[in-house]
Amino acid sequence: MSVQILEDYRKRAREIDQLKKKIAEREQEMRNFKATMTAAKEKWLTSLRQLVDKISHNFRKYYREIKCNGDVVLEPGAEEVSELMC
Numbered sequence: 460m461s462v463q464i465l466e467d468y469r470k471r472a473r474e475i476d477q478l479k480k481k482i483a484e485r486e487q488e489m490r491n492f493k494a495t496m497t498a499a500k501e502k503w504l505t506s507l508r509q510l511v512d513k514i515s516h517n518f519r520k521y522y523r524e525i526k527c528n529g530d531v532v533l534e535p536g537a538e539e540v541s542e543l544m545c
Contacts, residue, residue: 508533 515531522529 464501493531511533518529
């Protein structure tokens with residue numbers, strides 16, 4: 460009986476080790492994915508900000524001609540706001 464218990468224990472210990480390795484691999488994959496997404500986001504966000512700045516410049520220019528004020532701004536989304544607050 461005690462031999463069986465020891466075998467079960469060792470089997471469970473191996474399973475736990477395998478699962479820990481699998482978790483570590485998944486966590487690394489997640490970090491890699493997040494890094495890739497952040498890089499991609501920064502790339503297109505930079506271009507988008509430049510475009511919005513150009514639009515805003517033209518918008519202000521034309522609004523001044525009609526004696527008005529105005530701006531076009533890029534507001535951060537909910538995710539960006541929560542990231543800024545952390």
